[in-house]
Amino acid sequence: MSDIADRVKKIVIEHLGVDADKVTIEASFIEDLGADSLDTVELVMAFEEEFGVEIPDDAAETILTVGDAVRFLEKATSA
């Protein structure tokens, strides 16, 4: 797993207080990890801070799983 994926997982584990083995690349924040809508906003804010990028609202809406976040951040940080 990439460095970005590790950092994303770490944020998700810390923020949602879930077991590391549940935070798979396919895991959905809301359906699998028990996040509510405010949690997802907080996750986006945490990703923005960790990676120094801005995630616009329309992009944030497409980030539903751990993998979505990793793919978005890989693209955003390589640009």
Next chain:
Amino acid sequence: MFDLSGLTALVTGASGGIGGSIAKGLHASGATVVLSGTRASALEALASELGDRVHVMAANLSDRAEADALVAKVESTTGQLDILVNNAGITRDGLFIRMKDDDWDQVIEVNLTSGFRLSRAAVKGMMKRRFGRIIGITSVVGVTGNPGQANYAAAKAGMIGMTKALALEVASRGITANCVAPGFIETPMTDALNEKQREAAIGQVPMGRFGAPGDIAAACVYLASREAGYVSGHTLHVNGGIAMI
């Protein structure tokens, strides 16, 4: 009574009668206080009266860029913002049928929209720290209405609804959002009443007198306190019994 030491508060409209008193109350309870308002000289005078733990950040909240920048400036200066008191307010009274669009727009902008923008900015940091107090200074007329104040009453009622929606959204993050609704309080705003209006106003108040700015400050100190952590979405009426709602 309530200890706010270690907390930072931003009070808008701190150059006014009620805002200045709120700032003093929070400061006396130990908070670091950021004074904002349009009249820099009045803010500086209040700051020198308070001494330490005070910052002055003049801002014109009818300017959206200034409103947006204010919270960031507070956070970069003091490191955090724990208590936001949306107190800034103006009046542009006039009978409904004659009210100008400008008078409507300006009152909504300063009294309601600036509070939305400041709260939106403030709540981000509060969510991260899992603690925050948002206090909106509304008015009894936001609940009862008042002839000549359609714009003001609309803005103040809007603030109550906005506060309840925000309170629901952030409750799980240790953040409360409440309003304080003054009735007639001795300030430059009520000094503008003529003698006859003043007598008529006092005649409506069961306590037979206007309130003091300190009465509003005391309500704010309570709602800002850690002890009020289970009170949210509430409007605390401080009005001498003029309307029991």
